Amino acid sequence: MNAIALKLALPKGAHHYWQVMCERTKSAGGFTVTDIHKSSNGVTRAAVWIYVQGCLAQGFVEKVGAKAARSSIFKVTTPRRDAPKIHAVDGLMGRRRQQLWTAIRAMPNFQLRELAVAASVEEVEISYGTAQRFIWQLRDAGMVELLDDGGKNAPSTFRLKRKANTGPLAPRIFDARVVFDPNAQKIVGEAIASEVLS
Incomplete structure (x- = not known):
């Protein structure tokens, strides 16, 4: 079996969501779940929605409007460096x-x-x-x-x-989507990883 070098983009998590939420609040006055999802590698829209809803329930964000019936606009109420820990994610x-x-x-x-x-x-x-x-x-x-x-x-x-046995946090399991060119015998572009949830 031939070994192939793989450039892998891991999914962005809560820290990334929070950074984008704060940046969009500052630059555009707010954000939608879709805004955050589009900037996050390999995660489902549902995962972002759960995080935003958790922040909403705990008072870290508030709803300020809507672009459409199912596209709410939120803003961060208290910007801070560390992302709130929303355990449901x-x-x-x-x-x-x-x-x-x-x-x-x-x-x-x-x-x-x-x-x-x-x-x-x-x-x-x-x-x-x-x-x-x-x-x-x-x-x-x-x-x-x-x-x-x-x-x-x-x-x-x-x-x-x-x-x-590197520490107390459990390993996370990822699947990766890749495009392989058999003519050039190489991976084309960047592989996008998504976390296995079951």
Whole structure:
């Protein structure tokens, strides 16, 4: 398999949304969800809408008008450097990944069903399938190693590689859209990544 260099643009997150919201408020008197979405790589319009609605509910922005029936105009009420933390943006899958990561870091080795139980809390239960998908993604990335494949009737045992234990925040999983030119054998343009939410 030939290796191909890939220039990747990761999705812009809450810090970027907030910067654009503040800039548009200063330069144009306000912004729409579409304004923010168009300036953000690889994120859905819904993700931006959730962030803006969270800011609205917490008083960081206010509605000042509308361009059309479904295109509200907002403005930042109190500009500040740090983006407000709106927890809804992270979503349920973000919480599940964080719980799995915390459990993985605490366990010297683990089996998938054991991990799902250890990572579950009363508010958010982790299924076997969710644990399996996350571990396979980390294994594909070289962060988790298989210690024992378990055979036909026994579960496999995994371990987080020491060099992959870089800190308490869970890895985020991205898919990338690319345009590949088979004639030139190269990626054309910049790949746009979007976060996997399930």
